[in-house]
Amino acid sequence: MTAFAALLRAVNVGGTGKLAMRDLLTLCERAGFSSPRTYIASGNVVFSSDATEPDVKAKLEEALEAYAGKPVAVFVRTVYELSAILAGNPFRDASPNKVMVLFLDGAPGARDIDAVSGQKNETLHLGKREIYIHYPDGMGRSKLKVPAAAHGTARNINTVAKLASMADEI
Structure with a gap:
């Protein structure tokens, strides 16, 4: 068996996509x-x-769509991929709550970096299927717009590390 982490897009953030975590557990068990x-x-x-x-990914997205009545994007990584994401963090010296990982389904390219707007002192770095973003002043103060985020979901490095640890315990 392989340990996985699934990251759902737009769930319980900003009043959208309400999903009780106990319901998510049930959906996973039924899948x-x-x-x-x-x-x-x-x-x-x-x-x-x-x-x-x-x-x-397909099983979980299907179960979530049946539950929510609309598509819910899911980004899946193995425990090994999560460990590689942590090891590949180009901003290791930055505060971990100011480093975000934007999870994507496919490999990002230079066009994804070129398409950003509102960039001040934020730094972006391409990963395998993710974009690392360092927000030195915090994400809440940033005006950075990353169009690729419309097709992904972001977590800070603290969350990625916790998920990797939890997946490693399975």
């Missing part, structure tokens, strides 16, 4: 995932499965 555990109420769950990553 056949083992040992599901959630982390904070913003759509983070870890579990194990014999299914492939694309199958895990």
Whole structure:
């Protein structure tokens, strides 16, 4: 079995996409995932499965759409991928709550960096299927617009580290 983390887009953030974490656990169990555990109420769950990553994503998105009545994007990473994301953090010396990882389904490119606007002192770095963003003044004060974020979901490095640790315990 492989340990996975699933990160849901736009769940319990800004009053949209309400989903009780106990319901998310139930959806995961019904989808056949083992040992599901959630982390904070913003759509983070870890579990194990014999299914492939694309199958895990498809099963969970299907279950969430049936539950919510609309599509809910899910970004899935193995415990190994989460560890690689942490190891690849180009902003290790920055405060971890000021470093975000924007999870995407595919590889980002230079066009994703070129498309940003409102950039002041923020720094972006391309990862394998993610974009690292350092917000030196904090995300709340930033005017940075990252168009790729419309097709992804972001978590700070603290959350990524916690999910990696939880997935590693499975």
